[in-house]
Amino acid sequence: MKEVLGVSEVFLGERYEVRDKRSLLEAIRRQVFQCRKCPLYRTKTNYVFGDGNPDAGLMLVGEAPGRDEDLQGIPFVGRAGKLLTELLEEAGLDREKDVYIANVLKCRPPGNRDPKPDEIAACSPYLDAQIRIIKPRVLGALGRYSGHFLSGQNLPLSSLRGRVLQSIYGIKLVVTYHPAAILRNPNLIDRSRKDFELMLKLLRE
Template sequence: MGVEVDDAAVKAYLKVADSAAPPAAVAQDAPVRRPRRKKTDWVEEAKIAAAACDSVEALKAAIVAFEGSPLKSASENTVVYDGTPGASLMVIGEGPGAEEDRKGLPFVGKAGQLLDKMLAAIHRDRTENAFITNVNYWRPPANRNPEAEELAVCRPFVDRMVELVAPKVIIAAGGVPAKSLLDSADGIMRLRGTEHVFKT
């Protein structure tokens, strides 16, 4: 008892099945390819913003509006400068500490009190004939030294500030600003008391 199989019919069926077009693939949405965002060159953006400024106040506004430093989001204020634009003496410090960040002005803590006494000893005052700024405008966490990338993004603004104020003398107040301004790896002891020509 079996079922008779027509071999010829089976072979014909298989031949048709093998030659038939495969079933159409179910169309699937192709994955959406989003264009890669170009990484912003913040140093270049800082150069463009700084170059567009024709006054110290315009430069301050550009620095305050600048979003290229990761330190900005954790800072209370952008600390740009204090003093008299056009002064013949410019003091450039490292950057704001906790007190400076709170008040939005450079050198207002203990170091600022000492600086004011030193300026007074040479007949200078930040309200009359001295200009004070920093190589970094935002407070680093835990008052650590600013990192190279953080200084690099501020450098175009620092250079433009020097060009606009046009001081006759710049005092680098500390190792970080001295190394940054002079592009030097020398320590503060080697740099202390030396004179250099600053070029922007």
């Protein structure tokens, strides 16, 4: 029987209650907190595992923790996180009830630089386990690195967003801008709003 981070594939293929999801996620979280697979563990303040409702229909995946996330150990709590919460609310989604949020990387890269391929390769099994435990109906990729990982397509973000894709998990995927990119270029916000509206539409189908 093949295992994914110590959790059997057979069990991951089953349906189970929210309390079981929480227990499985906690088992993965403990492994993350002991991770030494890449040098980022030496420079991080806190591991940033994930946050939200494990039974949510929508799972959002960012790229890597920033400074505020590194300090608090929670994804999307800084300015970008505030904007993300606003975008969700505008689309009619409650961040705590309707969404689970994680990142491709669980540790902050120094200086908020882009994730490196070897870091993504080392950390992605944790995200893989989170997705397979949560089993969302819709995946939302925030930024090109999560878009590349979830779609399996190494295309520009402009070619990935604005439409429904099939993720590598067989789950419907919408790729949009990272909130930090919108803060740098506010002209992107209207397109991002449309992407979140598309996520909501898929959830309602």
